[in-house]
Amino acid sequence: MRARRYVTAAWDIGMTQDAFERWMREALSMVEQRLSLWVPFSAPAGLGEAMRYGVLDGGKRLRPLLVLASCEAVDGDVEAALRAAVSVELIHAYSLVHDDMPCMDNDVLRRGKPTVHVRFGEAGAMLAGDAMQALAFEVLTPEQGLAPELQARLCGLLSRAAGHGGMAGGQAIDLASTGLTLDEAGLRDMHYRKTGVLLRASVLMGAATGACSATAWAALTEFGDAIGLAFQVVDDILDVTQPSEKLGKTAGKDLHANKPTYVTVLGLTEARRQVQVLHGQAQDALMRSGLADAGRLRLLADMVVERDS
């Protein structure tokens, strides 16, 4: 399954699987630390508690890892990238909090725990999500320590990925698609907006923290698009092939909700083939980026397509 065709390429020397795993442990530890530092205990009337519940102690942190790997690829500013990483994760986590609510997917299990509205009530969950979105932009605009030009650029990338043209737009299509027959193009558009745009933004926000040529920027955009779509196709596959305990969320729910997925539209075999095609596109894009230190991004792409939960 695993496509290893670039593993001996010159640009990849120096990033062994061991070194990657060490880096990943360190990166995850820094991200958790910053999340814990920046998501407030002190917000009033239980709001801080609900926000922390919604974002701490769970999740694979794929988006923060993409930000940090991309930062390394352009030899960027790690402190800036940590702010970007936390802001992207806050947007992702708030979308899960709102998405799980009864008026949306009505889900009671997330990351192996009761969802935020089960624990804090619907109003508490809605407000926690709202405050998490605002906090993402607070984290990107500190009074000092981050150049204003970079603050502006990161806020621009994140807001466009989160909004009507990206994630929120994808959720709206998803909502409207229940019981509909989408063709592959329609499905691709929905998945692209719902998940792909924020994954791409993660890669680009990391790249914005360093010097990145127009060629590398374009290649990283393609890389982000490919793994973004691959991620969602894998999600569709896991939804029907893995049990809830493994996923930490309710399995088979798209199927039961009569929502179009890559599996229902293309079948399992073709969906798996699509993942391999997208994986290849992601690897090609990284090659074309000309970035010497893109090994972490390549290995993250491997993780995205090979994950089983």
Next chain:
Amino acid sequence: MRARRYVTAAWDIGMTQDAFERWMREALSMVEQRLSLWVPFSAPAGLGEAMRYGVLDGGKRLRPLLVLASCEAVDGDVEAALRAAVSVELIHAYSLVHDDMPCMDNDVLRRGKPTVHVRFGEAGAMLAGDAMQALAFEVLTPEQGLAPELQARLCGLLSRAAGHGGMAGGQAIDLASTGLTLDEAGLRDMHYRKTGVLLRASVLMGAATGACSATAWAALTEFGDAIGLAFQVVDDILDVTQPSEKLGKTAGKDLHANKPTYVTVLGLTEARRQVQVLHGQAQDALMRSGLADAGRLRLLADMVVERDS
């Protein structure tokens, strides 16, 4: 009722009521035009329609007017101020959309129309609100035409006013306060966060578009705090003294929801006296700002305390 003590002061010459009303009509027209331009028709699956429904054709636009008046007071950049004005109104409007939902205030009438969730469903309303918050930051981060330093500053001011330390935090206190007895300090803190912080941010975002001394900034902060609190106390008064038709929203709802208000805590007479005290504080702060062209802000403060809907 109307406090006119500064009307002949030198700094105020040149802003007659007529000139103010002319300016206000022009300002409102520009704000509506920009809202219509920047809130997308094109967002997918009815999302754009719900966003436009939630923010266009209604509302007094007090926050945008404060941004623009404050911009005039510092001889700021009107194009930048229009972006700030629209972004603040988007945050305000999204908060109303979410606040009206069944899990919060469960209100069916807003600005004389059915609320967004009545018209577009609960999931549609939640997503529209989410996308409106993201759009506020999109509007503040255009690819060109607004200096990055100012983009960053405006994003910082807006996110902090919208988030857990401001509006969302105030909503959380409000939610938790039903049936509780708050003292005046507790009530002030709730009102301050829920409404005051965003009104203050409106004034400061306008001031950020021009040159503003530290003295003027501090004075405008005090001005924003005073009218922010006054606005909410007036709201509490109108909730019990005006019918729904006049307000364009359900009257008496705080009373029926058993929520503490300035009227229930202090009584109507003392609440009215507080409004006058805050009005005086706002006027004093403007005097101390040393800004020559603060007449529009003064007249907006008059409007805030004298409004009957």
